[in-house]
Amino acid sequence: MLPMAGAPTQPLEFHVTSETHPPNGTLLGFWVYLMSDCLVFACLFAAYGVLGRQFAGGPTAAEVLEIPTVALNTALLLLSSITYGFAVLEMQRDRQSPMLGWLVVTGLLGLGFLTIELREFAHLISIGAGPQRSAFLSSFFTLVGTHGLHVTTGILWMIVLIIQVLKKGLITANKRRLMCLSMFWHFLDVVWVGVFSFVYLMGVLP
Amino acid sequence: MSAHDDTQHGHDDAHGHDDLGIHATFGGYMTGFVLAVILTIIPFWVVMAKVFEKSSSAAVVILGLAAVQIVVHMIYFLHMNTKSEGGWNMLALVFTIVLVLITLSGSIWIMYHLNDNMMPLMNPANLP
Numbered sequence: 614m615l616p617m618a619g620a621p622t623q624p625l626e627f628h629v630t631s632e633t634h635p636p637n638g639t640l641l642g643f644w645v646y647l648m649s650d651c652l653v654f655a656c657l658f659a660a661y662g663v664l665g666r667q668f669a670g671g672p673t674a675a676e677v678l679e680i681p682t683v684a685l686n687t688a689l690l691l692l693s694s695i696t697y698g699f700a701v702l703e704m705q706r707d708r709q710s711p712m713l714g715w716l717v718v719t720g721l722l723g724l725g726f727l728t729i730e731l732r733e734f735a736h737l738i739s740i741g742a743g744p745q746r747s748a749f750l751s752s753f754f755t756l757v758g759t760h761g762l763h764v765t766t767g768i769l770w771m772i773v774l775i776i777q778v779l780k781k782g783l784i785t786a787n788k789r790r791l792m793c794l795s796m797f798w799h800f801l802d803v804v805w806v807g808v809f810s811f812v813y814l815m816g817v818l819p
Numbered sequence: 820m821s822a823h824d825d826t827q828h829g830h831d832d833a834h835g836h837d838d839l840g841i842h843a844t845f846g847g848y849m850t851g852f853v854l855a856v857i858l859t860i861i862p863f864w865v866v867m868a869k870v871f872e873k874s875s876s877a878a879v880v881i882l883g884l885a886a887v888q889i890v891v892h893m894i895y896f897l898h899m900n901t902k903s904e905g906g907w908n909m910l911a912l913v914f915t916i917v918l919v920l921i922t923l924s925g926s927i928w929i930m931y932h933l934n935d936n937m938m939p940l941m942n943p944a945n946l947p
Contacts, residue, residue, distance in 0.1 A: 659926035810885035
């Protein structure tokens with residue numbers, strides 16, 4: 614390094630070091646992700662639509678699907694949607710503790726949903742109606758299981774966000790994350806509307 | 820808790836966009852919730868009380884109400900409108916809906932006919 618007269622004290626930079634992005638770019642990007650996830654579910658729904666009546670001599674949908682259980686699960690997920698909405702409202706008012714409270718309630722409702730779904734899966738497998746039994750059950754487990762996996766991810770994300778908010782407070786970055794999770798969580802409820810209508814309710818029709 | 824909130828605003832505030840462009844209201848969420856509950860209870864009642872003789876009419880009601888409920892969720896929970904993000908997320912949504920409809924109707928339509936065209940031997944019921 615040869616110090617010269619007039620040499621810049623700062624190293625020369627020929628690129629933009631800061632990121633240029635439109636405001637709210639994250640939310641739009643996350644929306645695009647959700648739309649791609651929507652296509653994943655569309656493929657799984659299509660697979661179920663094609664295979665849902667191929668029982669291969671095994672149990673039919675009407676025999677193994679229990680509507681009261683699904684009604685309870687639907688109620689839990691719908692309630693978790695509105696409690697997440699309350700968390701967003703508290704977030705807008707910058708009230709951290711009530712926001713965290715609603716987030717915990719949402720997470721617990723999500724856990725309740727998962728527990729009931731896993732018990733249903735365990736019951737099905739125990740009576741010999743596992744995913745390997747027929748095309749109907751394969752597509753059923755894939756579709757409903759993928760949704761359950763999304764809910765699991767959502768709950769993990771919620772736990773991480775709760776820790777982040779506890780450590781950093783309701784800073785802008787955390788608010789943005791909360792809004793992304795809000796979209797994710799409500800999107801899961803939208804998918805569940807398709808699941809309970811198309812798989813469960815139409816499945817048990819005579 | 821909120822006393823030291825102001826000190827915690829990091830560089831993310833540089834753009835001055837604390838506002839995330841979404842203004843959720845209690846009324847909006849409650850409207851969406853009540854509508855969603857009604858639109859959930861009706862199809863469950865249709866199935867559990869066996870309201871319709873024909874499965875096809877029940878299926879039409881279930882699918883129709885599901886479609887309405889999805890729109891309700893989109894508007895009241897996902898805050899979807901034609902203005903948000905400069906219309907870009909509506910554009911993405913419309914594109915996705917087109918693809919979803921093609922995927923679903925195309926798969927079911929084509930595979931339905933494929934089943935019809937299967938050789939009789941492929942049907943396990945006809946095997947010796």
